[in-house]
Amino acid sequence: MAAARTADVTPRATRPPRPKAKVVLEGAQRSAASHATAGSPELTKREYQIAALVAEGRRNKEIAASLVVSPRTVDGHVESILVKLGFTSRTQIAAWFIGRANQPGTANSS
Numbered sequence: 001m002a003a004a005r006t007a008d009v010t011p012r013a014t015r016p017p018r019p020k021a022k023v024v025l026e027g028a029q030r031s032a033a034s035h036a037t038a039g040s041p042e043l044t045k046r047e048y049q050i051a052a053l054v055a056e057g058r059r060n061k062e063i064a065a066s067l068v069v070s071p072r073t074v075d076g077h078v079e080s081i082l083v084k085l086g087f088t089s090r091t092q093i094a095a096w097f098i099g100r101a102n103q104p105g106t107a108n109s110s
Helices: 019-035 045-055 060-067 071-085 090-101
Strands: none
Touching: 045 060, 045 071, 045 090, 060 071, 071 090
8 A cells, every 4th residue: 555645735825935936026027127217108197006006916806996997997907008018917017116116216207
């Protein structure tokens, strides 16, 4: 009879983050930093609000509820942000927003 295997019973919420996630975030931050130049397109006030909420890790449904708009409207704004900034993921939006928020004199002027 084969020995029973022990399973990892640690809940996902308490597990330490995987190293791969850190590498992906660092890559997104580098990519976002290269797009965060003075010549990059400005976002509207609403897009900037949504970028802030994306940076907090909120889902579109949660963003929609907090801004009292439909999830489809948030989808459109997120897509617009991705296109304007030349990004392909929400992680890049979050890294761009965090990098921009940490730089003096880069408040949204739109």
